[in-house]
Amino acid sequence: MSAAPVITYDREQMNIVIVGHVDHGKSTLVGRLLADTDSLFEGHEAKIRAICERQGKEFEYAFLLDALSEEQEQGITIDAARCFFKTEKRDYIIIDAPGHIEFLKNMVTGAARAEAAVLLIDAHEGVQENSRRHGFLLSMLGVDQVIVAVNKMDLVDYDQTTFDRIETEYRSFLSEIGVTPQCFVPISARDGDFVADPTKTMAWYSGPTVLQAVDAFEKEPPKENQMLRMPVQDVYRFNAQGDQRRIVAGRVETGSLRVGDRVVFTPSNKTSTIESIESFNTPVASAAHAGQSVGITLAEQIYVRRGDLMSHVDALPQVSTMIRANIFWLGRESMTPGKRYKLKLGTTSVNVVIEEVVSVLDASELDSDTNKSQVNRHDVAEIILRTRNPIAFDRTQEVEHTGRFVIVDGYDIAGGGIIRDVVEDAEAALRSETRQREFRWVKGLVTLADREARSGHQAGLVLFSGDAGTGKALLAKHLERRLFNQGIGSYLLDGTNVLLGVDHEELAVAEREETREKLIRHYGEVAHLFIDSGQIVISTTNTIGLAEHQTIATLIAPAEMVSVHICPHHDQAPLNTDLVLAVIEDVEADVDRIMALLQERGFVPALQSTDD
Numbered sequence: 001m002s003a004a005p006v007i008t009y010d011r012e013q014m015n016i017v018i019v020g021h022v023d024h025g026k027s028t029l030v031g032r033l034l035a036d037t038d039s040l041f042e043g044h045e046a047k048i049r050a051i052c053e054r055q056g057k058e059f060e061y062a063f064l065l066d067a068l069s070e071e072q073e074q075g076i077t078i079d080a081a082r083c084f085f086k087t088e089k090r091d092y093i094i095i096d097a098p099g100h101i102e103f104l105k106n107m108v109t110g111a112a113r114a115e116a117a118v119l120l121i122d123a124h125e126g127v128q129e130n131s132r133r134h135g136f137l138l139s140m141l142g143v144d145q146v147i148v149a150v151n152k153m154d155l156v157d158y159d160q161t162t163f164d165r166i167e168t169e170y171r172s173f174l175s176e177i178g179v180t181p182q183c184f185v186p187i188s189a190r191d192g193d194f195v196a197d198p199t200k201t202m203a204w205y206s207g208p209t210v211l212q213a214v215d216a217f218e219k220e221p222p223k224e225n226q227m228l229r230m231p232v233q234d235v236y237r238f239n240a241q242g243d244q245r246r247i248v249a250g251r252v253e254t255g256s257l258r259v260g261d262r263v264v265f266t267p268s269n270k271t272s273t274i275e276s277i278e279s280f281n282t283p284v285a286s287a288a289h290a291g292q293s294v295g296i297t298l299a300e301q302i303y304v305r306r307g308d309l310m311s312h313v314d315a316l317p318q319v320s321t322m323i324r325a326n327i328f329w330l331g332r333e334s335m336t337p338g339k340r341y342k343l344k345l346g347t348t349s350v351n352v353v354i355e356e357v358v359s360v361l362d363a364s365e366l367d368s369d370t371n372k373s374q375v376n377r378h379d380v381a382e383i384i385l386r387t388r389n390p391i392a393f394d395r396t397q398e399v400e401h402t403g404r405f406v407i408v409d410g411y412d413i414a415g416g417g418i419i420r421d422v423v424e425d426a427e428a429a430l431r432s433e434t435r436q437r438e439f440r441w442v443k444g445l446v447t448l449a450d451r452e453a454r455s456g457h458q459a460g461l462v463l464f465s466g467d468a469g470t471g472k473a474l475l476a477k478h479l480e481r482r483l484f485n486q487g488i489g490s491y492l493l494d495g496t497n498v499l500l501g502v503d504h505e506e507l508a509v510a511e512r513e514e515t516r517e518k519l520i521r522h523y524g525e526v527a528h529l530f531i532d533s534g535q536i537v538i539s540t541t542n543t544i545g546l547a548e549h550q551t552i553a554t555l556i557a558p559a560e561m562v563s564v565h566i567c568p569h570h571d572q573a574p575l576n577t578d579l580v581l582a583v584i585e586d587v588e589a590d591v592d593r594i595m596a597l598l599q600e601r602g603f604v605p606a607l608q609s610t611d612d
């Protein structure tokens with residue numbers, strides 16, 4: 001048996017995909033690339049040529065692939081969908097063609113991602129509808145590096161005008177969808193013109209061959225050279241008595257970290273310094289790199305939790321509740337605007353709804369539609385998503401790992417997506433202000449982390465909402481008392497108390513948007529001060545409408561908010577409510593429920609016994 005081509009792992013590898021309308025010459029080009037770069041089994045081509053001769057049919061380069069898949073069926077380990085060829089520069093893996101469900105699934109889940117593409121157009125047939133759809137699909141999937149090979153130039157007598165016309169037409173289409181091809185190469189895959197070697201057939205062309213063009217694709221920098229991204233998987237406490245330290249565990253997805261690095265946890269914006277790196281089962285290290293699972297301890301004992309994304313302070317991820325994404329839908333049930341799903345990104349999981357379906361591409365038919373309002377099974381769509389709470393992420397083109405998510409419907413993964421852009425939500429300006437506030441806050445020698453470590457509980461806000469007369473003020477008072485009795489710093493902050501100093505005339509025009517905003521702002525800043533002093537603030541203001549929940553949450557960041565909504569008339573609770581109570585019947589029982597929620601969210605430690 002002849003020697004199989006070997007991938008040597010110290011060589012650079014690149015995944016590429018070759019796409020084009022049926023019969024435009026994809027298999028022929030792949031066969032050519034394999035043959036012309038000596039990447040086939042030794043004697044393979046000769047064997048196929050001999051078979052063709054015996055059967056009296058003309059040899060085709062595409063047969064090299066068919067024969068490969070036959071060999072594969074006989075148990076020989078070569079994957080026809082993943083043929084590869086080598087150049088001096090690197091090894092290429094050719095991923096199966098798009099339009100295939102498997103390809104799309106792999107692309108959106110990151111299982112096998114094409115880094116670059118060769119789009120093929122038949123010079124004789126010209127730009128077909130499918131040529132456009134393929135271009136569109138690539139742009140949807142975030143494949144930004146593209147070359148166009150104009151094939152079968154022999155059929156048009158190697159005519160430059162034909163080539164130029166196709167280039168002009170297709171280039172202008174690609175620019176409409178935001179794709180800038182690196183070059184157009186006139187080729188004949190069958191005869192090998194300008195695939196691996198330039199030939200005399202097209203002396204008017206002075207650009208690169210297909211091989212030179214793919215060698216010019218840029219490889220993204222190795223993961224450890226990218227920005228630091230470590231999603232927090234879990235937080236453990238040291239067991240030793242009196243040791244207050246926690247270990248923050250996670251996998252370094254990209255970048256590196258070192259002892260002494262200043263880091264920030266997003267979306268909460270809590271900052272600290274890495275004190276030590278504890279790798280599992282290996283000696284304590286001073287640095288960790290992409291791919292490693294580590295536990296770190298921090299200089300300040302801040303409360304971070306699963307789902308936070310750790311980065312360096314000078315290379316922050318994006319934060320928003322609104323994202324523009326391209327998704328591939330696998331769910332049996334269509335994805336519909338308004339329905340709630342779960343979005344999972346890194347270690348975070350959050351409720352999400354589709355805000356808008358921008359455009360939909362039916363992957364099996366490759367039929368594009370900008371008027372569809374839902375996303376069906378096997379559609380690729382550009383959508384705008386709104387998450388319940390702000391999440392930390394990146395655009396896929398910046399950091400691939402944190403720019404990728406899945407959508408869960410019930411218990412099933414129903415779709416996968418890549419994030420193309422941040423959409424500024426209503427809180428964007430406020431969020432960046434509070435981020436700045438956090439970085440600039442003049443701190444005393446006693447930090448919030450010190451206070452939390454001493455009191456043994458986290459500071460934060462419990463926000464009650466619901467109509468007047470529902471009994472929420474009474475419930476709030478009992479919660480304050482319960483917390484106090486358990487030695488937990490708590491403070492009831494009624495809206496009235498905060499607004500006493502505010503001009504009455506201003507209050508009278510509280511309907512006015514601007515005044516309202518000011519009041520909310522004022523309220524949030526006061527709450528933030530109390531929280532910074534280590535208290536659990538309990539709020540019952542009627543001034544704050546449901547829509548302002550998010551504003552308050554933003555204002556008190558990095559502290560967290562737990563929201564309790566009381567709605568006796570079963571009106572719809574806002575998207576970001578943690579607990580909905582229909583009516584207050586038994587106040588203490590309701591306080592129990594809120595206490596359980598506070599324990600679950602890590603605000604207060606789990607209790608051994610009640611002391612009421």
Ligand code: GDP
Pocket residue numbers: 020021022023024025026027028029060062151152153154155187188189190191
């Ligand atoms: P695919 O469907 O895109 O994979 O296309 P194939 O590679 O199977 O090619 C379809 C047909 O076009 C085959 O009969 C090939 O021989 C033919 N073909 C491919 N490349 C060329 C070329 O450069 N010149 C000519 N004349 N025919 C070609």
